[in-house]
Amino acid sequence: MHLREAFVIAVHSMRTVPLRTVLTGLGIVVGIAAVIALVGFVSGMRNGFNTTFGDLSRAVMISKNAPRLPGTAAAPLLESDAQALRDRAKAPDIDPESVTPLRSGTAVIRYKDKEFRALLAGTATGYLQVRNRAIAAGRMFTDQEAEEKARVIVLGSAVVGRLFDGDAAAALNSQVQVGRLTMRVIGMMAPAGQDQDLLNLTPLSSVRALFAGADRISSLGFMATSADRVPAAVQQAQAILDPLHRINNPGERDYTSQTNVAQLERISTYITLIKWFTLAVASIALLIGTLGVANMMIVTVAERTSEIGIRKAIGARSGAVLRQFLIESIMLAGLGGLIGVGAGVGLVLVGGELLPLYAPGYGTPELSWPAVFIAFGVSLVIGLFAGVYPALRAARLHPIDALRY
Incomplete structure (x- = not known):
């Protein structure tokens, strides 16, 4: 199976059950947006702290x-x-x-x-x-x-x-x-x-x-x-x-x-703790998104068991079936990651405009491009890992058993 055909089938599969696709991808969107936004806001807070109290140290x-x-x-x-x-x-x-x-x-x-x-x-x-x-x-x-x-x-x-x-x-x-x-x-x-x-x-x-x-x-x-x-x-x-x-x-x-020195180091420690706490919260959101993608792919494999049996009966290899479902999982997570990146970047930019006006003492949120690329990469990795088990399960189905389903 060519990659282009695999992508077409993946898009068709997601469009078949749009509500489930949206709800599943929403977990990835929230997690990725949270990572980018929280990193930007905490970085702005730390930079504001350094600007305000740097000389005071x-x-x-x-x-x-x-x-x-x-x-x-x-x-x-x-x-x-x-x-x-x-x-x-x-x-x-x-x-x-x-x-x-x-x-x-x-x-x-x-x-x-x-x-x-x-x-x-x-x-x-x-x-x-x-x-x-x-x-x-x-x-x-x-x-x-x-x-x-x-x-x-x-x-x-x-x-x-x-x-x-x-x-x-x-x-x-x-x-x-x-x-x-x-x-x-x-x-x-x-x-x-x-x-x-x-x-x-x-x-x-x-x-x-x-x-x-x-x-x-x-x-x-x-x-x-x-x-x-x-x-x-x-x-x-x-x-x-x-x-x-x-x-x-x-x-x-x-x-x-x-x-x-002691007081400023204590405040700096608190900011670091806030950073790790917020990243932990964002990681939990990503974990929930990963479970959502895995759950959707398991359900998809179960619903398409007959289709898998037909494809294998006419000569499709297990590797082709494996790639098909991995591509679907990665596309779903990648699309959610892309939307999440847009939402996270938007939150940071809006915060950069509004916070200096309404809360100038908290620093200006700053967009971290490394965090953006890492977050999007994580979304693809989530799609890969969330799709491994369902894809392997689909690839290992025997054609006769699948046709009897």
Whole structure:
């Protein structure tokens, strides 16, 4: 039997019982579409996580600790501490450009007849990177403005909402009164939730005039040169700060170092678990589809027993019968796989358009072409394996027994 004739017979067989063919192929369609869609959505989630928190995995925060002894005051962090961490000879794993001192406090910010008490932080230009914040409108102040003690300020979104009714365009380039200083608004930070939206940024050199203790800072942060160098960067920072703070016993440090590595690794582990869980669900759907194809082929062989007997009686070999039913099984699964690929690709593309609009924090689904080709290949393999037993059963039928059926 030629392949072309086998394909014609397979198509005729599927068209004879269209409802059964559709219902059987639907299991393959759902399974293949689920694999492609879930891989795309989980990949988008992981890429969104890496984009949002990639730099945060390298961040290290150093803040003042509790007093070492009851009744004593902990030594303050100083701007000189931050400057010492920029020494590449002593701290090769610390990015010197990222070392960011922070001096924070509360201040009343006024605009015309409105005022709002909010958090004010004097810092450096690297603050946005170290703290994983973004500018929604305008810009961050520059190193030159910091050196010139420029009276500029980047407002938090909550403050813009209170003083300017949420209109960032109206806030930009306006003059606000911060304590006893007049400052020009040059930007607005993107919303980050809770107290972070109350925070306003100004150059460290400008905030000294508002808060006592000229060279004291509340905390400092820096970025390790890479995520795997975070532990080494922390050790180098401690080796620099311990002598400056007269620390002889590590357990008596008057400062504490915090990293996000453990928390981010835990989140990454959860994403990996979600990936494997979703693939397991998709695999179950494919298994159900495989059983459906096998069941249909067994029923088909039973219904066409007389036909098989006639073909064998007029000279058809067992190999030809075997190929016939294998081709039917593979065609059924392959057609379901092809439709499933189209459905899965469509779901990923639609998700790529809608999710950034309605759930921007979850990442944009990304189509994985290897997953598409593998999924379609799996559908063909399913057809092959699901059709082996029914095809062998058909091929082994004796012509006389089949004609008596």
